[in-house]
Amino acid sequence: MLFCHVLVWPLDKNYFRKPLEYTTFVRLNELLSQSNNKIFIKNGLTPTGNSPKILVTGGAGFIGSHTVVSLVEAGFEPVIVDDFSNSERSVLAGLRTILGRDVVCYPADCNDAAAMEAILQKEAISGVIHFAAYKAVGESVQQPMKYYRNNLDSLMLLLELMPKYGIKNLVFSSSCTVYGQPEQLPVTEETPRLPAQSPYGNTKAISEDIIRDTVQANVPIRALALRYFNPIGAHPSAEIGELPLGVPANLIPFITQTAAGIRPSLTVYGDDYNTPDGTCIRDYIHVVDLAEAHVQALRKLSELTTDASYDVINIGTGRGETVLNIIKTFEQETGVKLNYTLGPRRPGDVEQVYADVTKANNVLDWTASRSLAESLRDAWRWQQKLGS
Structure with a gap:
């Protein structure tokens, strides 16, 4: 039987089920002795073959966990x-x-x-x-420094260590x-970046600039920035969502x-x-489609012969959906009637945005294949498993 322990230092060897587990953990922490954060996960059985190892920061999060599955x-x-x-160990x-089987997981701060x-x-x-980041638009408006410090510092550390x-x-x-709020739709990768509507969005724009400048300085890093639209589903x-x-x-x-x-x-x-029903329009993509795009991005990077390169690619469906249409489709697919009210606009929200995905189709040889209805059914199935 496979298992995964969350181990908090210091621990007595009586904590472990088997002597081998204790020995392995001690050796691991000897290797990690430079860290002040002595909290790590010891896995049961993991492959020891020649599969390329991919560091997934924020890998227990929503998009990260699905990408872990697609990577394997x-x-x-x-x-x-x-x-x-911003995630749970139950993932x-x-x-x-x-x-x-288990996957290797280190519960460490990416800024450490x-x-x-x-x-x-x-x-x-x-x-x-690199997924690890704070991501709530509304919270970023209220606590901008929290977002700038966390989201930017972790990226710069990676760029120094890689x-x-x-x-x-x-x-x-x-x-x-x-x-931001684009003037023309759908947005292509050449669409001018406008001032972000939130500190969260600004951290993403600044992060792209940091990566671009690092590559232009001939640091040997090949990078793709995937500009996600709205991931949904499960x-x-x-089992994850x-x-x-x-x-x-x-x-x-x-x-x-x-x-x-709830x-x-x-x-x-x-x-x-200024939309057909007055509500915001977004491009909603199934999280598994999004995860598979990351795998394709890695493959394309590995095929490059240059030492340093940088590019950006939109990852979406190319279709915009209003909030009210999302509610209507959910009700149709699940048979559940939703109780909703109409409220004022939320600070930081843009009116409408959806992707031109031509570049993703051509460069990554990837396209989103799962429908809105399938995404909503999967999201509801996940919620039903979680219970009320």
């Missing part, structure tokens, strides 16, 4: 780093059920230089997917928020929690936008 399915070996500040059990360096010394990493350990390939988790197994802490900041978990009776009603923020 594609023949990569993910190594998760996550401080669980690891879901991954184990889907994959039939000693911890990150110790992990890179231990693991022979061949590429990085060349030191010979790691060339980086896939960065960017966002359509860098476009793994079809209902979105786990918002507290009140959801995103539409779909708020819908599913309202449908489950929330008394859903507030639709703004019904006076």
